[in-house]
Amino acid sequence: METSRILHKKIRDVFSETGKVVIGQERLINRLLIGLFTGGHILLEGVPGLAKTKTINTLAKVLDLGFNRIQFTPDLLPADLVGTMIYNQKSGDFEVKKGPIFANLILADEVNRAPAKVQSALLEAMAEKQVTIGDESHQLDRPFMVMATQNPVEQEGTYPLPEAQVDRFMMKVFVDYLNKNDELEMVRKIANLNENYVPKPILDKEEIAAIGQEINRIxxxxxxxxxxxxxxxxxxxxxxxxxxxxxxxxxxxxxxxxxxxxxxxxxxxxxxxxxxxxxxxxxxxxxxxxxxxxxxxxxxxxxxxxxxxxxxxxxxxxxxxxx
Incomplete structure (x- = not known):
């Protein structure tokens, strides 16, 4: 009971600390945490400028997790995502150079702009929590969550996501504009240079795993x-x-x-x-x-x-x- 009480307080602190940087996105934060604690991935859809990247980046700091943002483009290659083998002239051997997918929280920005081979590599990471580089499989660090964004406005030059990949996302969250009061507060914060506030880490990996176990017992x-x-x-x-x-x-x-x-x-x-x-x-x-x-x-x-x-x-x- 004491452990549960402490973890519940920490979850409240996560919302509070994230809210010092990100205004009016409590529902988005709620859904991202649900995905993280239950091992799911989240698909986000919303027009640019709604603080999707800032929310995820801030959450990574509050949760003390590794974070990488990957901008998906039509010329992106699977190796740009998962990594590749490089030749070491000193040792005379090929070595693995890991790609940006090796982090706890991955923001796949405009995920529907990348071609099928890249989507296939991302699907393996989402489904198996591992990636294949050369002939070897490499386990990804836990927790691991992909948050992918889609821009509903600019559809030119996009690729439809495979249904199997879309189904891998636990939830699709529509991110909408802020209400007037929240937007006013956001403008004031930026104007007062509170953008430089560095959020404090609240949870660590062991506590995140413990919360997942407690959720299983609900x-x-x-x-x-x-x-x-x-x-x-x-x-x-x-x-x-x-x-x-x-x-x-x-x-x-x-x-x-x-x-x-x-x-x-x-x-x-x-x-x-x-x-x-x-x-x-x-x-x-x-x-x-x-x-x-x-x-x-x-x-x-x-x-x-x-x-x-x-x-x-x-x-x-x-x-x-x-x-």
Whole structure:
């Protein structure tokens, strides 16, 4: 109990310390921490200038973790990501020169601008927590989390992400503009040169691992477990749940990984609220983030202006707890 109390206080301190540098992105920080503590990866979408990079960089300092930002471009090569073999003239042997993927937190900026071979190398790192250089596999340091950004405005020169890779992201988080008060506070901070504030480290790797273990012990009732499964199946067989319009529009429902992600994320959200059990509200709060990038709509939905958000809203309305 004493350990839990200390860790809960440290999580509150992480939010507080990060908030000294980043204004108005509490939800984004919350989702990034959920991903980190449960071993998931996060896909971020938002226009430039919303402090995505600053948030992740600040979080890395507060968590005392290694951080690398990789700008994805059409000419990026797999070796630029994972590293390569170089010849050492003194020893006469080839040696491994590790790439920027060897860090705890990776920001893959504009991930959809890189070609397929680079995406394949990133997918191996995300899925296996390892990379292959030459003929050898190299384990990545733990914790390891990829946070990838997509720019929804400039789509020219982009490559669609493979569905298998998109599914590897635990959540897709839409980062929106700040409200007026938060934007005013941000302007004041920058104007007062508080940009130079260096955040203090709050958690270390051992404590991050301990929080992950505590999250695993959070209980979730069988009724809520079945609720998660019903939500998943409602995206695959919408007609059986009275979602006749959605049955016309959904090409593919969510994968089994969606249920696992929602299950783990709900437990983490309960832990952040200092509960040892999951509530229905935890699940409902996370469904959009977990499902929105996994539901694939057909061309008819696009023509009719239907969005995945509307589909998920209707699923939540139709699927009852204890169904």
């Amino acid at each position: 209980t979730i009732s069988e009724m809520l477990e079945r609720y998660i499964i019903e939500l998943v199946f409602a995206t695959r067989r919408p007609a059986e749940y009275g979602l006749k319009d959605e049955a016309r529009y959904i090409q593919f429902g969510v994968s089994p990984r969606a249920g696992i992600s929602l299950y783990n994320a709900a437990k983490a959200l309960a832990y952040f609220d200092e509960r040892d059990y999951v509530l229905p509200e935890d699940i409902k709060a996370l469904v959009h983030d977990v499902f929105n990038h996994r539901i694939i709509l057909n061309y008819e939905a696009e023509a009719d202006g239907l969005t995945t958000r509307e589909v998920i809203d209707n699923v939540l309305k139709r699927v009852a707890i204890g169904r």
